[in-house]
Amino acid sequence: MSQYSIVVIGTSWGGLAALTELLGGLPGDFGIPIAVVQHRSKESERLLPQLLQDATDLTVCEMDDKDPLVPGTVHLAPANYHALIDAGSVTLTIEEPVRFSRPSIDLLFISAGDTYRTEAIGVVLTGANEDGSRGLLHIVNRGGLALVQDPKTAEIPIMPAAAIKAVPSAEVLTLSGISKRLGQLAAVPGPTRRTVAR
C-alpha cells in the first residue's frame, strides 16, 4: 500500500484535454483513489465522465453523496455541488460558490489536506482563474505533496502559475511527467500505521 491515500486534481479551462492525457498516462493498476474538480457549467451534462472514461483503464464515475473512495477510481465532482473529502468517502454540499466556483478546487483540496494530511497529493492543471492555489498551500501545510502542470505547457497558464506562486516548493512537471510521478508515488510503500482512522 502506498504512503499516499488520496490524489486530488483541479483544473478549469483546457481541463478536458489535460485530464485525458494525465489519466491516460496512469498505470492500469494505479492504487490510490483520485478525486477531480473540473470547473464546468451548472447544467453540463453527463458527457464529461464518458469522455474521460474513454481515455483511461481506470474507472471514472461522477460522485454521489457519501460515495466511498475507491483505489484506482476517478471520482469526478458533479456540476453545481462542492465536493469534500472525508475519511474514506466524499461528501457533497450546495453551499455558496467560492471564488465564483461550485465545485471549488480550494474546498476539495482543503478537505483532502485536513483529512489525509501527509497522505494527500494535490495536482493543479491548466485553467483561467486562481482557484486551487489556496487549497494546494493547505495540503502542503498539512505535510502533503504538491504537483503542478508546467504553465509553459498549459493551455491557459493562469491557474498553474498561481499555484506555483502560492506553493514555490511544488514539483512542476509536464502532463506526462505528472502521470509518471503519480505512478511512482503510488508504488512507494508506506508505513503500516495510517494517520487517518477508517
Added chain:
Amino acid sequence: MAVQVTEAPSTPAEAERHSFKPDLERIEIELLLEGIFRHYGFDFRAYAYASVRRRLWKRIEEERLSSISALQERVLHDSVMMEKLLLDLSINVTAMFRDPNFYATFREHVVPLLRTYPFIRIWHAGCSTGEEVYSMAMLLREEGLYDRARIYATDINEVVLQRAKAGIFPLERMQEYTDNYIRAGGKRSFSEYYTAKYGGALFDQSLTKNVVFSQHNLVTDRSFSEFNVILCRNVLIYFDKTLQSKVHGLFYDSLAMFGVLVVGSKETLRFMAHEDAYQQIAPPEKIFRKIK
C-alpha cells in the same frame, strides 16, 4: 518531498490551522457539538464531519476568532452567536426550479399518478427559504392539482421559515429562475407570478394558500402525518450515513403505500433503511415510489 511553506498566516484563525493538531481538532469539534446539543438542544453530532468542519472554520474566520474552542466559548455564552451558527450549519442555498429537469420529469411521471388521488398531501422536508415550495405550488397549479393539494413545508430553522412565508425573493435572481422555469416545462410566463415590491420580487400569495409552514427537526422529531409525496432534496447530504438512514426510516413511516419520495440528484438510497421498498421512477432523476 514537499518542503513546509513558511508564509506568514494572515489571520489568527489561519495561524491556528497552521499549528493544526488533527486529533485535537476532532476532540474540539465533538465537544462543541455536544455542548450545543446539551445547552440549546440542536443536534449536529451526526452531521457529515467534513462539511461541519468547513462551516465552523468559516464562522471562526468571520468572527476573527482563533480556534474551535474559542468559538465554543462564544457560542455557549451568547445565543446570538448560536443563531448565526445555526444558519451556517443548516445551509440555506436554494433556487426556484433548481435542477429544472427534475421538475420536467415530475410533471411527466408523477403528476399522472397524483391525478388519481382525490386529495394530495405533500411534505417538503428541509424547505429552507421556500423557493422550491413555490416552484412546486406553481407546477401543481398549472397541472390543475393545486386546489386538492396541501403542502407541509418544514425546516429546522424558524428564521428561514419566516422568509419562506413572506414570499419575497431577490429580484436579481429572476432571470435565472425564468430560465429554470422554462426548462422545467413551465406553461405560463414566469413574470405573472411576481411583482416587484419591497425591494424584491413578491410572489403571488395565493401560491401559499394551501401551504402550511412549520418548524420540524428531522434529527429529533417524529412523523406527523401520512403523505403521498415527500420531497427532501439536498438536505440529507449534510448528515452522516447513519443519520441519513435513520431519517429514511422516518420518511418510510410517513409515506403512504405507492407514495413518492424525491431526493437530490446526487443522493442515493444505497445502504439506507428500506432501500428495497422503493422503485426508481424515470432514472436518472431521483424519484422513487414506495412499493412495499
